[in-house]
Amino acid sequence: MGRWEPNARERLAEAALGLYGERGYEQTTVAEIAKRAGLTERTFFRHYADKREVLFAGSRDLQExxxxxxxxxxENAAPIDALALGLHAVCAVFADRRPFARARHAVITANAELRERELIKLASLSAALADTLRLRGVAEPAASLAAEAGVSVFKVGFERWIAAAEDRDLAQLVREALTELRAVAAGS
Structure with a gap:
């Protein structure tokens, strides 16, 4: 193998998801992932800290x-409107990633450790959003409530988006979830 492996990160992620789906997360080794990707274990560890990080590698970028x-x-945007802009930006990242998102979700929901990691990731996202809203002058508990609501809107839209029969785009489903949240908050 040469020193430079084109698309190594993507190849490793694809190989890992395939193996996790076939054999299960716990039963899959880094060596097997690297072999399926046509790469070395050393290359795997250049891209990922461990086999779990294949599933969570983009979390920090998404949060940022x-x-x-x-x-x-x-400056004059209401907290929920500021969050709507954030939701819109995040949805764009997922535009062509539905198959990956579906496979990733299936692996995570099948493993308690990974479900816990996903919850930690979402809690971190909510905390970061609440901090951002506070910096924008939103008082507590409004900042925390709005941040949690924004994360919930994303979760609801995302879970609908990865459903087997769903073909609408994520942005549409998130907008619908946000509209429902606004209706609930308004008491309609």
Whole structure:
């Protein structure tokens, strides 16, 4: 093998998801992932800290994108409107990733350790959004409530988006979930 492996990160992620789906997360080794990707274990560890990180590698970037979009919202935007801008930015990342998202979700829901990691990731996202809203001048508990609501809207839209029979795009489903949240909050 040469020193430079084109698309190594993507090849490793694809190989890992395939093996996790076939054999289960616990039964899959890093050596098997690397072999299926046509790479070495050393290359795997250049891209991922461990086999779990294949599933969570983009979490930090996604959180930064969401937070930045909320922070950059117009100064006079209501908290929920600032979060809507963040949601819109995040949805764009998933545009062509539905098969990956479905496979990833199936692996995570089948494993208690991975479900816990996913919950920690979402809690971290909510905390970062609440911090951002507080920096925008939103008082407590409104900042925390709005941040939790924004994460919930994303979760509801995402879970609908990865459903087997769903063909609408994530942005549409998130907008619908946000509209429902607004209706619930308004008492309609």
């Amino acid at each position: 994108l969401f937070v930045r979009a909320v922070a950059d919202a117009p």
